[in-house]
Amino acid sequence: MWKAKTFAVNVLVGLVLAGPLAALALVALPEQWRGPAVPWTVVALAVALVALVRRPKRQSD
Amino acid sequence: MNVRRALPLCLAGLFLAANAAIAADRDPCRQMPTPQAGVPQSRYAWGGAVTHLIDDNTGTAMRLRRLPSGALEVDIDGDRLEVRKTLHANGDFDLAIRADDDLFAVARRGEHVRVSRRNRTVDLGTETLGEADLDQLQQLLAGSGAVRRFRAMRSMLAATTRRTGLGVAVDMIDMLIGVLKGEAPTPIPATTAPTVSAMSYVDGEAEFNGPSCYAVWEAEVIAAWNDYAECVYSFPWYSPLREVCAFAWVIRVESAWFRLIGCSSIPIKVEAFDVESEDIRR
Numbered sequence: 001m002w003k004a005k006t007f008a009v010n011v012l013v014g015l016v017l018a019g020p021l022a023a024l025a026l027v028a029l030p031e032q033w034r035g036p037a038v039p040w041t042v043v044a045l046a047v048a049l050v051a052l053v054r055r056p057k058r059q060s061d
Numbered sequence: 062m063n064v065r066r067a068l069p070l071c072l073a074g075l076f077l078a079a080n081a082a083i084a085a086d087r088d089p090c091r092q093m094p095t096p097q098a099g100v101p102q103s104r105y106a107w108g109g110a111v112t113h114l115i116d117d118n119t120g121t122a123m124r125l126r127r128l129p130s131g132a133l134e135v136d137i138d139g140d141r142l143e144v145r146k147t148l149h150a151n152g153d154f155d156l157a158i159r160a161d162d163d164l165f166a167v168a169r170r171g172e173h174v175r176v177s178r179r180n181r182t183v184d185l186g187t188e189t190l191g192e193a194d195l196d197q198l199q200q201l202l203a204g205s206g207a208v209r210r211f212r213a214m215r216s217m218l219a220a221t222t223r224r225t226g227l228g229v230a231v232d233m234i235d236m237l238i239g240v241l242k243g244e245a246p247t248p249i250p251a252t253t254a255p256t257v258s259a260m261s262y263v264d265g266e267a268e269f270n271g272p273s274c275y276a277v278w279e280a281e282v283i284a285a286w287n288d289y290a291e292c293v294y295s296f297p298w299y300s301p302l303r304e305v306c307a308f309a310w311v312i313r314v315e316s317a318w319f320r321l322i323g324c325s326s327i328p329i330k331v332e333a334f335d336v337e338s339e340d341i342r343r
Contacts, residue, residue, distance in 0.1 A: 015322070016315070018318070019314050019315040019317075019318030019319070020310075020311055020314050020315065020318075022282075022314075022318065023282045023285065023286070023310075023314035023317075023318070026279060026282050026283070027282070027283065027286045034279065035275075036273075036275040039275070039278070039318075039321065
């Protein structure tokens, strides 16, 4: 249950972050690279980034 | 406040700082071509709404894009053939077809049409068009390699290309040539009429049946960026009002982003299942 909630939060935060990131990527990329794949790639990267940042830390001994 | 709670604030600050820094290094006019005299400029410029297509049969590269002035531009690059048509928002158009050294050009401005080929020009008034004008046009177009090559290319286009917006643009150019040559107009066959599937809409390929979700988002993002750059450059570099520009940009692109997500969701449609036609094992 906890993992599902964590996953859902990661996806939601990733989606919110992906908006401005995708917009920046669109204006920064050359015109020939633009396309529908850009925003969805950014979504995947943003969700992965959020999951990485929010991963549980190991307890040090 | 622990690190996890501070993370969203840090990221938001990073966004504001990063995009302000990026904007400071960019020319605000980079996304928009230099405005031309006499052409009205829309506030929300479309900087990147472009459709590319390569025909399967002929290998012809085609491109349709919307210019910041609101005009539509079609570029066709085929085997020793170049075509460019620009349709302005007020209905005027420019058409140029080049094959080898044969350049055929047509321009319409209001009630006047100018047709030129090989240092010869015919000026026509659409309201005063007479038989003598048509004779002149036919002499002008006689033996045009550019027109012949264009029509050959059109006749070999794949059916899938003909059904796209670019295919219809090719048909329209062909009809215009037919009118100039005094031919009877031929209707576009129903089999090549544009069709669109739900998935092509989702995939961002449905330019001919209204802009796709992606095209709308892209246009809004480019327009937001242009407005943001304009806003940033209207304040001195030390002014904190630049951050307000960044905040407005973030709000605008987030709004466009969630509209894209809502627009792109896969449509769920339950079809009535035809039991009679199924071979059911008993």
